[in-house]
Amino acid sequence: MRDFFIRSLEMLINVIVVLGAIIVVITAVVVSLGGPMGGQAMGPMGGGGPLAGLLVLIGGGIYLILVGGFMYLGLGIYQNTKRTAEAIEKLEAR
Structure with missing residues (x-):
């Protein structure tokens, strides 16, 4: 049962x-195109x-690598x- 949950966690x-x-x-694509509604939602500064x-792509990629790596x-x-533990048990059996 334990292995089922570990495999499920890995798939998740x-x-x-x-x-x-x-x-x-x-x-990144949405931001590069100007955000929602072509950048009009953010006022005159766009x-x-x-x-x-590109910054969103790089930052998001680094964040994803860190979080995924830690998981x-x-x-x-x-x-x-x-x-x-299995190797130690095998050695003890000798």
């Missing part, structure tokens, strides 16, 4: 990372443009601990 993390990447790309879209790191620690 995969889905979250992929959705996060899609959201970052869509947000907001957005290609540089802002995968937690799973990796669990899997390494499990393998170490």
Whole structure:
């Protein structure tokens, strides 16, 4: 039962990372086109443009790498601990 939940968590993390990447790309495109309603919602200063879209893409990508990396790191620690315990049990059986 424990392995089911760990595998489910791993699949959930995969889905979250992929959705996060899609959201970052869509947000960068929207910002680069001037935001909602072509930038009119932000007043005369506008907001957005290609540089802002690039910054959103870079910032969102870095954030996604950090958050996804930490989630995968937690799973990796669990899997390494499990393998170490199995190896120790195997050595004790000798």
